[in-house]
Amino acid sequence: MLTHADDWNRYYADAARPEWDMDRATPVLAEVLDLALPQGLRPGGELAVPGCGYGHDAAELAARGFAVTGIDFAPFAIEGARARYGDRATWMQADWFSPDLGPWDAIFDHTCFVAMDPPRRPAYVAACADHLHSGGLWMAVLFHDVSGRPGPPHAVSPGEMRALAEPRFDVLHLGPALRSHPRRAGREFLLVARRKLGTGD
Numbered sequence: 001m002l003t004h005a006d007d008w009n010r011y012y013a014d015a016a017r018p019e020w021d022m023d024r025a026t027p028v029l030a031e032v033l034d035l036a037l038p039q040g041l042r043p044g045g046e047l048a049v050p051g052c053g054y055g056h057d058a059a060e061l062a063a064r065g066f067a068v069t070g071i072d073f074a075p076f077a078i079e080g081a082r083a084r085y086g087d088r089a090t091w092m093q094a095d096w097f098s099p100d101l102g103p104w105d106a107i108f109d110h111t112c113f114v115a116m117d118p119p120r121r122p123a124y125v126a127a128c129a130d131h132l133h134s135g136g137l138w139m140a141v142l143f144h145d146v147s148g149r150p151g152p153p154h155a156v157s158p159g160e161m162r163a164l165a166e167p168r169f170d171v172l173h174l175g176p177a178l179r180s181h182p183r184r185a186g187r188e189f190l191l192v193a194r195r196k197l198g199t200g201d
């Protein structure tokens with residue numbers, strides 16, 4: 001079971017290449033930005049990538065002009081991100097549940113939410129809200145189908161995702177990913193949600 005930082009770190013240290021690692025940014029990153037920019041995602045804004053792993057998405061977002069902080073609680077992942085991408089982004093070894101992170105303008109979440117044990121989901125969503133400015137955007141790439149695996153990743157349905165998000169977020173977009181990597185085609189969906197104004201500021 002991958003839950004604690006030590007478990008994830010051991011996995012990184014032992015794996016020649018983690019099975020989720022695509023060695024490049026997810027192709028749906030561009031699709032997510034196309035959805036979020038008309039919703040007020042500020043080009044050049046400050047953006048967090050929780051569970052950044054080896055940093056591919058964070059580096060791609062930085063190349064697109066955002067001021068990016070890639071966060072992972074596994075030291076091996078953060079060292080790998082820094083080795084691959086240097087100072088293109090800020091790399092931070094931290095637990096996403098730490099109360100003292102952020103606030104950021106936006107979050108790009110690719111396989112961090114789905115890596116959580118399902119009982120931790122409400123606390124994870126609360127952390128996303130707490131780490132955003134009021135009105136900030138949470139963008140997430142999610143799996144509704146993990147092909148019978150025990151997880152992680154853990155599948156979540158769009159309906160469950162809406163119910164989890166709505167106490168703290170207005171859901172702006174919830175729909176299938178159209179530009180998935182072939183290995184994930186038909187299994188991913190996308191969320192863009194705005195932190196509700198004034199909740200927790």
Ligand SMILES: C[S@@+](CC[C@H](N)C(=O)[O-])C[C@H]1O[C@@H](n2cnc3c(N)ncnc32)[C@H](O)[C@@H]1O
Binds near residue numbers: 051097
């Ligand atoms: C499935 S991997 C995905 C990595 C990267 N997003 C990618 O797609 O290549 C999930 C990542 O989340 C990190 N992670 C899990 N729980 C975390 C937490 N509470 N705080 C920070 N990072 C966490 C793990 O160390 C791991 O790097």
